[in-house]
Amino acid sequence: MAQIKKRNEISQQDKWKVEKIYKNVESWEKDFEKLKSMTPKLSEYAGRLSKGEKLLEYFKLDEEISRLAGKLAIFAHMKSDEDTANPTFQVLRDKIYAYSAEIQSMEAFFIPEILSLKEGTIDKFIGDIPELNMYKFLLEEILKKKPHVLSVEQEELIASVSDCLNAPEKVYNMLSNADMTFPKIKDEKGESIELTDVNYSSFIRSKNRTVREEAFKALFNTYKKYKNTLAASLTSNIKSFVFISKTRKYKSSMECSLKPNDIPIEVYNNTVDTINNNLKSLHRYVSIKKKLLGLDEMHMYDLYVPLIDTVQEHIEYDEAVKTVKEGLKPLGKEYLDIFDEGIEDGWVDIYPNKGKRGGAYSTGDYDTMPYVLLNYDYKLTDVSTLAHEMGHSIHSYYSRKNQPYIYSDYSLFCAEVASTTNESLLMHYLIDNEKVEKRKLYLINQELEQIRTTVFRQVMFAEFEKITHESIESGTPLTGEDLCKIWRNLNKKYFGLDMVMDEEIDMEWSRIPHFYSDFYVYQYATGYAAAHSFANAILKNGESAVEAYKGFLKSGSSDYPINVLRKAGVDMTTPKPLEDTIKRFDELLDMLETV
Template sequence: MVQTKRRDEILKEDKWKVEKIYKDIESWKKDFEKLKSMAPKLSEYAGKLFEGKKLLEYFKLDEEVSRLAGKLAIFAHMKNDEDTANPTFQVLRDKIYAYSAEIKSMEAFFIPEILSLPEGTIDKFMKAVPELNMYKFLLERILKKKPHILSVEQEELIASVSDCLNAPEKVYSMLSNADMTFPKIKDERGKRVELTDVNYSGFIRSKKRSVRKEAFKSLFNTYKKYKNTLAASLTSNIKNFIFISKTRKYKSSMECSLKPNDISLDVYNNTIDTVNNNLKSLHRYVSIKKKLLGLHEMHMYDLYVPLIDTVEEHIEFDEAVKIVKEGLKPLGKEYLDIFDEGIKNGWVDIYPNKGKRGGAYSTGDYDTMPYVLLNYNYKLTDVSTLAHEMGHSIHSYYSRKDQPYIYSDYSLFCAEVASTTNESLLIHYLIDNETDKKRKLYLINQELEQIRTTVFRQVMFAEFEKVTHEKIENETPLTGEDLCKIWRELNVKYFGENMVVDEEIDMEWSRIPHFYWDFYVYQYATGYAAAHSFANAILENGEKAVESYKEFLKSGSSDYPINVLKKAGVDMTSPKPLEDTIKRFDELLDMLETV
């Protein structure tokens, strides 16, 4: 058994160069004191934003404060994630996080004060102080909120009860993560082991049908015992969001969620309609999978079992870099040069070590490199993770380089597009160049599963959200039985006649934490579809499509997300991106039948 190394045993060239932010803790502390002396000056502008020069002064100070706070926070959280057991960096992280919350309260006057200015004032400011024109889009977004911003007293009241309004999510989290226990089941060797919400994902993929069936029934029958509590928790959360949307004078809770980002309700509804119009592709997937697994009946617990065992491999990191670069070749020399710079100049923290945070992510701020945390484990999935996280970081690199600080972050709606475009290009390359039949089948199945879970499954989730919110808005009470019935009907519709929709699946709605983040999940499907559209265009149209894609990467949040994508050639108000993704799903099913 290979022992996990200590942090000091990892080679310097395999670690991110966090010292480029601060060479030591003393430098960090010095800047932290500087921040504490600067930030309180923000409050001095309260009540003074009635002249253009003062507004510009405030913007400049706020940027200086935010950039310094961002730099301090990135260093502290990166150092803490290198070794989560090190109390020194826990303290630094907690200090800057707590002070960042204080800064938010110092800035709290800003939006209400802008909204209290008489109509036309901002235009006058811009004529008098041309430098303010840079902030035009930012101010336009704030002014659009005017019909939905309440009086100062009402805003303070909503802020003061925010903790209470978040209570259903906390109750759900405590119940599902801390209090709920699951029975013991037999693993593949016949040994009795305790089922948990975490290890369930391994059991449901088991090649042994009795194992996945027992895990499936045990998990959902445990959730069923808490059906009424879980239903009360979810419906209370929905009611809270509806209360906020009504209080803020939105026509619906969906509008309250989408309108601030200028996303039309049509985008959400068209996403659901497009997938519903193409469910025959998912039905075909179920039929082919049933046949390839040699099953008389396809049950819900058979859905996640791989068509072929994971291909054993050991891919050194240097080899992973070469594979990813081959996959990303269609993006051109400039993109690959930035990728190389990241690998060679210390963006990436490659290997696991004792105490290091698990998983992978891209991080950084305007004045730092766009860092990547990995826990590289020599598998093909790790190669894909490298492509994904570098996609995020190169997106950040471009947007920070080409946009002023205020527009350098990209929106949540666009956040997964660049990372998924990289993954899409990589899997295309791997499938097209694989000669071994078994490995090719494995890769085809990987991409199929990604589209099934990210597009079809997430849109089913989005449809459940739409139905439940609309029913409660129309004053139709929903019990646990009602939620189970809605969920069951969706599963029957989505999976078709070749799937036995087991009664246990009726409780699956209660296991989805994303339902506590209103109208969030549809963005997984739209993001994937946008990424697939970019990858498709790049592979078909070459340099011209690459230039359009790079314009997207450079845009940050300089416009609304739908416009940012549209300018680069991907129109998310039309069904085409999703239809093209489903077309790829069909092509993969054709390959599956002919390999």
């Protein structure tokens, strides 16, 4: 087995060109000192924003400071991630992160002061000073929050108890990550091995049914021992969020989560309803999987086992780049030229090295190139990861080139759309061009599982959140037994009659950390559906769809996410994007039955 290389042993052409941001630590330190000299000037504007000229001055200074801080932070975190054991860059990262918190505290006066201005003042400013027109949408966003912003004293009080309100999540994390231990089980070789939350994911995919059944039962029976504590933790978290939403005068906790991004509640409810109206597709999937696995009974622990073994292959990075480019051809020359620029100009840090942060991500800031961290391991999944992360980076590239700094980032609701569009186009290309039956079956199964887990599963989670929050809001307390019953009924509904409902599945709600970020998970499904709609339109309509899609990539946060998507031809207030995704799911099931 090849020994993992040290950072200095990796070829220069395989590393990202972080030196384009700062040549060395000395030039970083020089800019950090410059930042520290500029930032205190922000406080000079406190109490002076009742004049339009001062507001414009503040915006310009704040942008200069934010851009410099962003550049410093990006360099520090990238260098730190190259080798997490290098203390020099840990120090740089900690310095800029700590100072960024100071900047935020110096900016804290801004929103309350804007909200304290008399009605019509902002419109008058914009009328008198044309330069302020650029900030109109940003200011309107702030003014929309006015009914939900409290007095200074109340805001300070809520800030002071925020740690207490976040306690349920901390308790859950400590219990599930630190205190909870699992029994030993037998692996595929018959050897005794301690089960963990991490290795469970490989055991539940095991070809050996006894192994996955034992892992499944051992995991959920351990969670069951803590059922009352876990239920108290989750319901306390929901109560905290309900308290905040009522205090801030929202009609419901769901509105409190969605309204700041101007996402209509109907988007959430339509998402749940559309999936509920199409559960027959998921039932069909369970039925086909049961048949292809040759099982008399389909149990919950059979759900994750692949229909076909992972295709073993060694794909060189250059070959991965070519494959991704072929998959992205429908996006046209301009998009592919930007992709080439990224590959050739040093956006990508390709291979693992000793101490390098694991996983993959896209990063960068307004005054830097986009950057991509990979840990390329020559597998097909790594090819898909390259397409995904370059989707993020090219989205950022377009957004920063076409928007002023204040609108150059994109919302969480839109964040995964471009990356998933790339993955969808790549998967279409791979499936359509694969001639080897075994490999084709593997690819079809990959996409089916992606839709099952990202769309159906996440919407089931979203429905659980809706039920639990509405129960607690109406004054109905929920025990561990209640949560298990809600979860069981949802599983029955989603997976249908062909699935045996093992009693252990009742506890699955207790190991979903995302439930501590209220009404978050539905965005996985909406993001995937929007991406699929874009990919579908691009493959079907060609250039006109590509132009509309590029319009989305260029929009940043210059409008609310629903509007940004709608202008590009994807209306998330309608069931169509999700229905189109389910149509693709059905097409893949047809392929599965005919391969």
